[in-house]
Amino acid sequence: MPSMIKRMSSYLFYLLLSNVIYGLFVYHVFTWLSGYSLHYAYFGNILLIILGLVWDECSQRYLQSKKLAKQLNKEKDREMNQRIVSWIMESFISFKTALYLFYVFILIISQLIKFAPTMLGENVTTFVSANDYSILLLIALDTMSTHFSKDRQRMKIIAENLEKALTEEDETS
DSSP states (O other): OHHHHHHHHHHHHHHHHHHHHHHHHHHHHHHHHHTTOHHHHHHHHHHHHHHHHHHHHHHHHHHHSHHHHHHHHHSTTHHHHHHHHHHHHHTOOOHHHHHHHHHHHHHHHHHHHHHOTTSSOHHHHHHHHHHTTHHHHHHHHHHHHHHHHHHHHHHHHHHHHHHHHHHHHHHHO
């Protein structure tokens, strides 16, 4: 039981830390870009969502790669590096999960602002209002990338089967 609490605490810590870091970064980028135009700030947010999804996919692929294993085997302090990677694996929660949680918080805060518009400062209110539907963009982009990957895998299998069938037909002719 204590190990489960410890593991859940590490998950929660990672989620909160990643949300705070991402939230501060998005907020500063948004306020910087909104100085030029709210359109720039909105498109900047879309770009950050896309980058977050790409980063999550790349980090998961890297953790599964043979390159990481080779790199760990080459290190001088191999045992310590393996413990670090093991700790990362045990407490790993995808950045995509953190993104979803962040935009759920934005959605909740946006509803609170609708009930009490003066609750937060003008910059924060503008930031939340401009990002309250970003979770829909996140869902759409995530779903689209998942379907794209599945379509690519399916087309690869179809192409292999077609090539195999054509090769068999050439051999029987």
